[in-house]
Amino acid sequence: xxxxxxVIKGDGIGxxxxxxxxxxxxxxxEKYGHTFSYTQILMGGASIDVHGEPLTEEALEIAKxxxxxxxxxxxxxTSTSPWYKLPAQLRPEAGLLKLRKSLGLFANIRPAYxxxxxxKACPLRDEVIGDGFDxxxxxxxxxxxYFGERHTEEIDGVRTAVDTLSYNENEIRRIxxxxxxxxxxxxxxxISVDKANVLDSSRLWRTVVEEVAKDYEDVTYEHMLVDNxxxxxxxxxxxxxxxxxxxxxxxxxxxxxxxITGSIGMxxxxxxxxxxxxxxxxxxxxxxxxxxxxxxNPIATILSAAMMLRYSFDLDKEADxxxxxxxxxxxxxxxxxxxxxxxxxxVGCKEMGQLIIDQI
Amino acid sequence: xxxxxxVIKGDGIGxxxxxxxxxxxxxxxEKYGHTFSYTQILMGGASIDVHGEPLTEEALEIAKxxxxxxxxxxxxxTSTSPWYKLPAQLRPEAGLLKLRKSLGLFANIRPAYxxxxxxKACPLRDEVIGDGFDxxxxxxxxxxxYFGERHTEEIDGVRTAVDTLSYNENEIRRIxxxxxxxxxxxxxxxISVDKANVLDSSRLWRTVVEEVAKDYEDVTYEHMLVDNxxxxxxxxxxxxxxxxxxxxxxxxxxxxxxxITGSIGMxxxxxxxxxxxxxxxxxxxxxxxxxxxxxxNPIATILSAAMMLRYSFDLDKEADxxxxxxxxxxxxxxxxxxxxxxxxxxVGCKEMGQLIIDQI
Ligand SMILES: CC(C)[C@H](C(=O)O)[C@@H](O)C(=O)O
Ligand SMILES: CC(C)[C@H](C(=O)O)[C@@H](O)C(=O)O
Numbered sequence: 001x002x003x004x005x006x007v008i009k010g011d012g013i014g015x016x017x018x019x020x021x022x023x024x025x026x027x028x029x030e031k032y033g034h035t036f037s038y039t040q041i042l043m044g045g046a047s048i049d050v051h052g053e054p055l056t057e058e059a060l061e062i063a064k065x066x067x068x069x070x071x072x073x074x075x076x077x078t079s080t081s082p083w084y085k086l087p088a089q090l091r092p093e094a095g096l097l098k099l100r101k102s103l104g105l106f107a108n109i110r111p112a113y114x115x116x117x118x119x120k121a122c123p124l125r126d127e128v129i130g131d132g133f134d135x136x137x138x139x140x141x142x143x144x145x146y147f148g149e150r151h152t153e154e155i156d157g158v159r160t161a162v163d164t165l166s167y168n169e170n171e172i173r174r175i176x177x178x179x180x181x182x183x184x185x186x187x188x189x190x191i192s193v194d195k196a197n198v199l200d201s202s203r204l205w206r207t208v209v210e211e212v213a214k215d216y217e218d219v220t221y222e223h224m225l226v227d228n229x230x231x232x233x234x235x236x237x238x239x240x241x242x243x244x245x246x247x248x249x250x251x252x253x254x255x256x257x258x259x260i261t262g263s264i265g266m267x268x269x270x271x272x273x274x275x276x277x278x279x280x281x282x283x284x285x286x287x288x289x290x291x292x293x294x295x296x297n298p299i300a301t302i303l304s305a306a307m308m309l310r311y312s313f314d315l316d317k318e319a320d321x322x323x324x325x326x327x328x329x330x331x332x333x334x335x336x337x338x339x340x341x342x343x344x345x346x347v348g349c350k351e352m353g354q355l356i357i358d359q360i
Numbered sequence: 361x362x363x364x365x366x367v368i369k370g371d372g373i374g375x376x377x378x379x380x381x382x383x384x385x386x387x388x389x390e391k392y393g394h395t396f397s398y399t400q401i402l403m404g405g406a407s408i409d410v411h412g413e414p415l416t417e418e419a420l421e422i423a424k425x426x427x428x429x430x431x432x433x434x435x436x437x438t439s440t441s442p443w444y445k446l447p448a449q450l451r452p453e454a455g456l457l458k459l460r461k462s463l464g465l466f467a468n469i470r471p472a473y474x475x476x477x478x479x480k481a482c483p484l485r486d487e488v489i490g491d492g493f494d495x496x497x498x499x500x501x502x503x504x505x506y507f508g509e510r511h512t513e514e515i516d517g518v519r520t521a522v523d524t525l526s527y528n529e530n531e532i533r534r535i536x537x538x539x540x541x542x543x544x545x546x547x548x549x550x551i552s553v554d555k556a557n558v559l560d561s562s563r564l565w566r567t568v569v570e571e572v573a574k575d576y577e578d579v580t581y582e583h584m585l586v587d588n589x590x591x592x593x594x595x596x597x598x599x600x601x602x603x604x605x606x607x608x609x610x611x612x613x614x615x616x617x618x619x620i621t622g623s624i625g626m627x628x629x630x631x632x633x634x635x636x637x638x639x640x641x642x643x644x645x646x647x648x649x650x651x652x653x654x655x656x657n658p659i660a661t662i663l664s665a666a667m668m669l670r671y672s673f674d675l676d677k678e679a680d681x682x683x684x685x686x687x688x689x690x691x692x693x694x695x696x697x698x699x700x701x702x703x704x705x706x707v708g709c710k711e712m713g714q715l716i717i718d719q720i
Contacts, residue, residue: 158528
């Protein structure tokens with residue numbers, strides 16, 4: 001198979017971790033007879049530095065023509081980086097939002113699970129963890145507060161800012177379908193999260209989710225209020241299989257869920273469009289403070305590449321191979337500094353990548 | 361002193377826990393020569409059952425004329441209670457929102473701290489807890505998505521729902537001032553939480569917080585993105601002193617913060633207007649599943665009454681007395697079921713109230 005990838009190395013640790021993911025892909029390609037061709041494009045701070053804007057039309061066109069996008073991470077330190085002196089629409093994040101919208105990446109899938117080997121890094125007590133947890137957050141990614149009308153104006157001399165949270169039934173339905181589809185392949189349980197006791201958009205969300213649920217008699221579901229969900233993630237993460245929610249709630253809850261695993265450097269993510277197209281990136285950020293030191297953990301990005309093989313190219317066997325290689329390296333006791341614990345062998349970014357390649 | 365209180369016992373466990381708080385107030389009144397007069401009003405489900413609406417104008421008028429409002433908790437099980445078959449504006453929560461807005465209760469203060477005696481109930485590991493944490497969440501309560509324009513309509517046959525998130529500089533300034541004032545009496549550090557990389561309202565929030573901060577040279581502050589804050593609460597709760605944030609983010613983060621203490625049955629809350637007026641209620645909900653069994657924990661409500669003495673009546677000594685009484689009862693090993701652990705003495709709601717009274 002010939003896979004034509006657009007690659008956004010991004011900012012901070014992005015270039016280091018993406019490089020390792022590309023090397024892993026090449027190793028898999030060699031073993032199974034696939035070719036990955038990479039076209040690098042700039043986005044975020046790296047693009048601002050070169051073009052004065054976070055995503056050019058040319059870069060966007062290349063992404064559109066690709067079969068899938070592999071991404072590192074973008075953005076810098078919001079207090080110290082000069083990128084954050086720019087007007088909002090020229091900052092690194094604006095490029096990411098434009099990319100998501102232009103590519104129609106409405107379904108953000110973020111798995112959050114406890115690695116048995118990394119249990120000690122989990123901030124929750126053993127009693128809370130029990131025999132582990134394994135959930136997927138399905139976040140709507142191209143609607144809601146992120147893409148509504150917004151403006152700031154002076155009304156009678158008083159500065160006033162307005163953002164709009166809007167959803168229509170089609171936007172809700174397509175993400176709900178994705179959530180129920182994924183639940184079907186897992187433990188068959190969806191928890192749809194909203195704030196239906198306050199928001200109209202949440203009440204419509206609930207209605208449409210109930211309509212969709214009718215087509216999935218084998219999947220159980222419940223509604224949960226967002227404030228309660230923020231509590232339940234800490235209190236009893238084992239109750240979750242698939243969490244379905246809108247854009248802003250998903251931003252908050254998926255980060256909370258990542259953190260309770262204690263190993264955010266291990267968590268991948270996929271942002272999917274209709275059809276097979278998707279963008280794949282680690283769940284963590286660009287960690288500018290440790291960039292360029294060859295100490296970042298490339299595993300989240302490598303596992304994101306595995307997700308890409310699975311979702312965009314139906315290469316399940318090859319994805320399994322990467323996931324197994326990662327598990328084997330962990331079982332052998334190798335750790336990057338973020339997941340290091342007593343008695344383990346500390347390795348850098350490149351070495352971790354190589355160890356995984358050696359398993360393939 | 362003569363304190364004229366409006367009392368909303370509310371739904372679920374509300375009546376039981378408020379009764380104990382009133383008994384504690386009376387005991388303090390007797391000891392220090394204050395009179396508490398109570399006018400009970402209905403709100404939430406209890407009001408729906410009698411009047412067909414969650415808050416009548418008469419009840420609201422009584423609340424307005426009082427010196428302060430003491431409240432239990434409102435609402436029922438959203439899946440099974442008939443209250444949730446009603447249109448949104450007739451449900452229990454609508455009464456609470458109307459009350460908040462009509463009374464101008466713009467500043468919601470929710471302390472979240474670890475009780476040394478209840479460390480074992482904390483879901484976080486000992487290494488994360490360290491020597492404990494102690495924070496206050498200052499949540500804006502009468503603006504943002506909760507009170508913006510909203511509507512649901514069909515556009516070309518497609519159901520569409522819209523909510524509006526709006527803030528003006530005055531709304532932001534007055535809550536920021538409250539946060540910096542409180543920080544000054546504590547560890548002098550404010551973390552202001554927003555989503556300034558996406559929302560106009562958050563960018564205005566940041567600007568105004570920075571303006572306010574100029575008047576508090578003795579208080580340090582930083583900005584934090586809401587998704588990061590949701591992570592940091594789990595990862596390192598000790599870094600927080602005062603968290604300042606808007607209504608919806610505050611709803612989510614304050615519940616998360618309550619839960620990481622592991623003893624939400626102990627956490628009070630105050631909702632303040634300009635001046636001395638305020639509404640005081642426990643941070644937890646109405647727990648309909650355990651209502652009427654005399655097993656609910658009244659401490660959060662009793663401590664909310666203490667907050668009332670402090671904030672609305674400047675009765676600091678009396679508030680201290682209640683807080684000390686609660687600590688003493690815990691130190692003696694008495695626990696309601698929600699905070700029970702091995703070797704402790706289990707007591708019911710009434711008995712817990714009485715034990716606290718006995719200390720006064
Ligand atoms: C960078 C930011 C705009 C983005 C978001 O809020 O969606 C990030 O937090 C994420 O979750 O991918
Ligand atoms: C009942 C509900 C409307 C309310 C809110 O969201 O403000 C509650 O969750 C709270 O935090 O007091």
